[in-house]
Amino acid sequence: MTSPADPPNGAGASGPGLKLLAVTACPTGIAHTYMAAEKLAQAAESLGHSMKVETQGSIGAENVLSDNDVSEADGIIIAADKDVDRSRFVGKRVLVVGVADGIHRPQQLIEQVLDAPVYEGDGSGAGHGASGAAASGGGQSGGGGGKGRSVTYKALMNGVSYMIPFVVVGGLLIAVSLALGGDTTSKGIVIPDDSFWKTVNDIGSIGFELMIPALSGYIAYAIADRPALVPGMVGGWIAAHGELYDSEAGAGFIGAIVTGFLAGYLVLWIKRVKVPKFVQPIMPIIVIPIVATSALGLFFIYVLGEPISWVFEQLTDWLGGLTGTSAAVLGIILGLMIAFDMGGPVNKTAFLFGAGLVSKNPEVMGACAAAIPVPPLGQGLATLLRRRMFDDQERETGLAALFMGFFGITEGAIPFAAARPARVIPANMVGGAVAGAIAGVASVEDNVPHGGPIVAVLGAVGGVPMFFVAVVVGTAVTALVTIALMSVGGGAVDSGSAVGAEGAAGGVRAPAAGGAGAAGGGSGAASVAAEPVLAGVGGGGRTGESNGAAGARKAVASQGVAGEGGEAEAASGGQVLSGYLTEQTVKERLAADGKDAAIREMAELLAATGKVADAEELVRAAFAREDQGTTGLGEEIAIPHAKTDAVTAPVVGFARSPEGIEWGAPDGTKARLVFMIAVPEADAGDEHLRILALLSRKLMAPEFRERLLGAGDVGAILGVLGEVE
Numbered sequence: 001m002t003s004p005a006d007p008p009n010g011a012g013a014s015g016p017g018l019k020l021l022a023v024t025a026c027p028t029g030i031a032h033t034y035m036a037a038e039k040l041a042q043a044a045e046s047l048g049h050s051m052k053v054e055t056q057g058s059i060g061a062e063n064v065l066s067d068n069d070v071s072e073a074d075g076i077i078i079a080a081d082k083d084v085d086r087s088r089f090v091g092k093r094v095l096v097v098g099v100a101d102g103i104h105r106p107q108q109l110i111e112q113v114l115d116a117p118v119y120e121g122d123g124s125g126a127g128h129g130a131s132g133a134a135a136s137g138g139g140q141s142g143g144g145g146g147k148g149r150s151v152t153y154k155a156l157m158n159g160v161s162y163m164i165p166f167v168v169v170g171g172l173l174i175a176v177s178l179a180l181g182g183d184t185t186s187k188g189i190v191i192p193d194d195s196f197w198k199t200v201n202d203i204g205s206i207g208f209e210l211m212i213p214a215l216s217g218y219i220a221y222a223i224a225d226r227p228a229l230v231p232g233m234v235g236g237w238i239a240a241h242g243e244l245y246d247s248e249a250g251a252g253f254i255g256a257i258v259t260g261f262l263a264g265y266l267v268l269w270i271k272r273v274k275v276p277k278f279v280q281p282i283m284p285i286i287v288i289p290i291v292a293t294s295a296l297g298l299f300f301i302y303v304l305g306e307p308i309s310w311v312f313e314q315l316t317d318w319l320g321g322l323t324g325t326s327a328a329v330l331g332i333i334l335g336l337m338i339a340f341d342m343g344g345p346v347n348k349t350a351f352l353f354g355a356g357l358v359s360k361n362p363e364v365m366g367a368c369a370a371a372i373p374v375p376p377l378g379q380g381l382a383t384l385l386r387r388r389m390f391d392d393q394e395r396e397t398g399l400a401a402l403f404m405g406f407f408g409i410t411e412g413a414i415p416f417a418a419a420r421p422a423r424v425i426p427a428n429m430v431g432g433a434v435a436g437a438i439a440g441v442a443s444v445e446d447n448v449p450h451g452g453p454i455v456a457v458l459g460a461v462g463g464v465p466m467f468f469v470a471v472v473v474g475t476a477v478t479a480l481v482t483i484a485l486m487s488v489g490g491g492a493v494d495s496g497s498a499v500g501a502e503g504a505a506g507g508v509r510a511p512a513a514g515g516a517g518a519a520g521g522g523s524g525a526a527s528v529a530a531e532p533v534l535a536g537v538g539g540g541g542r543t544g545e546s547n548g549a550a551g552a553r554k555a556v557a558s559q560g561v562a563g564e565g566g567e568a569e570a571a572s573g574g575q576v577l578s579g580y581l582t583e584q585t586v587k588e589r590l591a592a593d594g595k596d597a598a599i600r601e602m603a604e605l606l607a608a609t610g611k612v613a614d615a616e617e618l619v620r621a622a623f624a625r626e627d628q629g630t631t632g633l634g635e636e637i638a639i640p641h642a643k644t645d646a647v648t649a650p651v652v653g654f655a656r657s658p659e660g661i662e663w664g665a666p667d668g669t670k671a672r673l674v675f676m677i678a679v680p681e682a683d684a685g686d687e688h689l690r691i692l693a694l695l696s697r698k699l700m701a702p703e704f705r706e707r708l709l710g711a712g713d714v715g716a717i718l719g720v721l722g723e724v725e
């Protein structure tokens with residue numbers, strides 16, 4: 001088979017036609033990726049050009065552009081809402097737009113590509129990643145980052161995504177080593193030096209030390225590519241180690257965010273400096289990293305470091321003057337400080353203040369100990385209460401945060417705070433203040449310099465019942481305030497878009513449409529990522545599967561033989577789309593006249609297969625998905641979908657609405673062709689993603705949609721859909 005992205009019918013292979021290439025990609029699904037690919041291929045054919053399109057979808061990169069393809073190309077269009085590696089396009093005209101532009105104005109893009117800037121590598125032309133999208137102007141619409149996503153947002157999410165594994169691995173290893181090998185002493189929970197668990201703890205500590213440089217480094221990398229990685233990481237290391245600038249506490253993750261952006265934009269600035277040609281080859285590997293790393297390091301140590309150290313000293317002196325203050329007020333202040341920067345100078349000031357008074361005034365450490373676990377426990381609880389607000393990676397991180405919170409590792413909340421600081425940090429502080437106040441009023445004592453429920457379990461806390469009351473109430477407050485702020489904010493990230501990695505590696509979610517509140521009374525039980533079925537980037541190589549050239553048809557042998565009018569008859573048993581769609585899940589006409597009613601009707605249709613254990617839960621999951629952004633794709637198509645344990649096996653349904661249903665599609669068309677896809681939460685296969693990729697491509701052909709609308713009965717509908725594979 002050939003791909004619909006392959007040169008259609010040889011157009012432009014000889015004669016005056018251009019040889020064009022394209023890359024399409026969206027961060028949270030495959031539908032738009034393949035719709036854009038099909039539209040661009042069709043537009044190129046109609047204009048007499050040849051075009052090959054590489055699609056970077058959930059099942060991996062397909063139809064990958066070869067070196068020969070690039071060398072012979074007259075121009076390259078990147079229609080993507082995620083970063084695409086452009087290093088292979090040096091010397092070529094590259095037009096960078098959002099994936100929606102590839103769908104809605106493909107002919108204009110083809111007309112503009114010869115006026116696009118020539119990509120000359122790092123820091124010029126079309127640029128790289130987020131920075132290139134921001135820097136390139138001209139006829140580029142939406143930039144490389146896609147509409148609605150700023151360079152700052154994408155860079156931050158890139159750093160967070162790379163940091164999360166360090167937090168999880170380091171935090172869990174430290175927690176396990178403390179639980180199994182720790183002893184309670186006056187110095188805290190100590191693991192004997194000759195113990196096996198001390199080695200495990202040391203390994204975990206290395207992971208924890210690397211998380212701040214990783215955050216900083218990959219923020220810088222997203223802005224200015226590989227030359228910025230070293231200065232970003234070194235800057236993050238400096239930020240995390242206060243001894244380099246005479247501070248007892250480092251600048252923490254907030255300092256790492258600062259160094260990441262400083263490194264990224266410093267490298268961008270250096271790239272713009274004109275240098276002789278003989279120097280250009282060594283710029284990205286020698287000159288830029290050395291100059292940027294030295295400049296950033298010295299600036300942080302000698303300029304930023306002193307104010308950080310001064311803040312630490314002033315906070316310590318200020319707290320020292322509060323020892324006579326009422327227990328509740330002091331507890332509130334300590335709780336606010338503990339939860340503010342989770343390992344940064346403010347947090348460290350409060351912790352060291354409490355630790356210094358363990359022998360004289362253990363009530364101060366008691367307030368700190370109650371507040372310490374609240375941020376990770378609260379964020380973990382939020383991912384359980386409202387799972388639909390968080391992507392898969394965040395939900396997994398939430399479980400790890402709960403575990404780390406139990407062992408008093410406040411840093412378990414850093415990934416959430418770094419991703420959406422304006423929502424998470426205030427929520428953490430409110431919960432920490434509540435926990436600190438309750439512990440202060442109840443005169444909870446902690447006799448070791450450590451926090452979290454683990455110290456109570458090991459017998460180091462006086463007033464254990466009220467200690468747990470403080471922790472539980474503070475955790476609940478943090479979780480509820482987090483959910484409230486995310487709902488009021490209209491999405492899951494501070495930029496107004498639902499995350500994410502994405503970021504980059506972690507996955508980034510689709511833009512939120514409307515609020516983040518649950519439609520139809522959806523609850524935290526509805527476990528849905530931003531694109532639950534169509535989600536993920538990479539995760540597999542090429543399948544080798546692709547459609548025929550634009551306008552071509554085929555009847556798969558396993559689906560039956562050509563019937564009257566040249567259409568393929570349904571396979572034995574009425575199964576198409578690899579058996580996901582059957583006679584049971586096809587409806588000639590929807591009775592519903594609204595989106596919500598249509599989703600309910602489609603869920604009932606899928607339930608008839610016996611693969612739906614809880615139809616109402618499936619409806620809630622589908623509604624929650626709609627909260628993240630409409631599944632109306634345009635071209636009179638809607639594909640509502642859900643990933644939930646309410647279904648036991650993948651299943652696809654199809655129904656028509658001759659009058660059309662308002663679905664909020666970007667092009668304003670009403671949905672007349674409605675597909676509903678449901679897969680189990682634990683389903684990890686790529687087969688259904690492959691089917692959806694092929695389906696999305698096929699639906700871009702107007703003639704195919706017309707035949708699907710005009711098919712006389714269920715058998716005829718199955719015959720048309722049988723052409724998809």
